[in-house]
Each structure stands twice: as structure tokens, then as C-alpha cells.
Amino acid sequence: MDEDQYGTCPYDKSHRIVLFRMPGHIIKCMRNYRGPPLAICKYNATHRLPKEQMDEHLAECVDYLKFHNHKNLKIGLKSRQSPPTE
Numbered sequence: 001m002d003e004d005q006y007g008t009c010p011y012d013k014s015h016r017i018v019l020f021r022m023p024g025h026i027i028k029c030m031r032n033y034r035g036p037p038l039a040i041c042k043y044n045a046t047h048r049l050p051k052e053q054m055d056e057h058l059a060e061c062v063d064y065l066k067f068h069n070h071k072n073l074k075i076g077l078k079s080r081q082s083p084p085t086e
């Protein structure tokens with residue numbers, strides 16, 4: 001059993017969802033969700049969390065890292081700086 005295939009639903013932590021089903025699940029779950037609105041990670045639409053936690057999330061977001069590693073292969077993580085504001 002490969003745990004990596006599963007993720008936790010951002011709208012209900014008790015939902016353990018197979019990753020490839022996550023996008024569809026999130027859309028359904030979002031409709032029933034009654035909590036504060038969640039911000040969507042720019043790098044993976046299935047990553048949703050309160051806006052104030054987004055910086056923290058990006059520090060460990062795999063898709064963010066992939067994206068930036070790919071783009072700045074030579075610069076590497078050592079000199080990672082906050083991206084310019086858009």
C-alpha cells in the first residue's frame with residue numbers, strides 16, 4: 001500500500017482521497033463546505049488552505065519546489081528568495 005497515493009481533503013481532514021481523484025472530490029466537497037474560504041495554491045489547484053498559511057505552505061509545497069527547481073536549476077534552493085510581487 002502506497003501512502004503517497006493518498007492526500008487529505010482540504011475541506012475535511014477526515015477525508016483521505018486517492019490523489020488522482022482529488023480534483024473531482026474537491027469540487028464536490030467545496031459545495032458542502034461551510035468554513036472560511038480557502039486560498040488556492042498557484043502551483044497545484046488541489047492545495048487549498050487559509051490565505052495566511054500560504055507562505056508557510058509554499059515553503060514545503062512539492063509543486064512549488066518542482067516548478068522553481070525546473071526554472072532555476074542552477075540557482076538551487078540555497079539562494080531561494082521571495083519571488084517578485086506580481
Ligand SMILES: [Zn+2]
Nearest residue numbers: 009012015029
Ligand atoms: Zn472532502
Ligand SMILES: [Zn+2]
Nearest residue numbers: 041044047061
Ligand atoms: Zn501547493
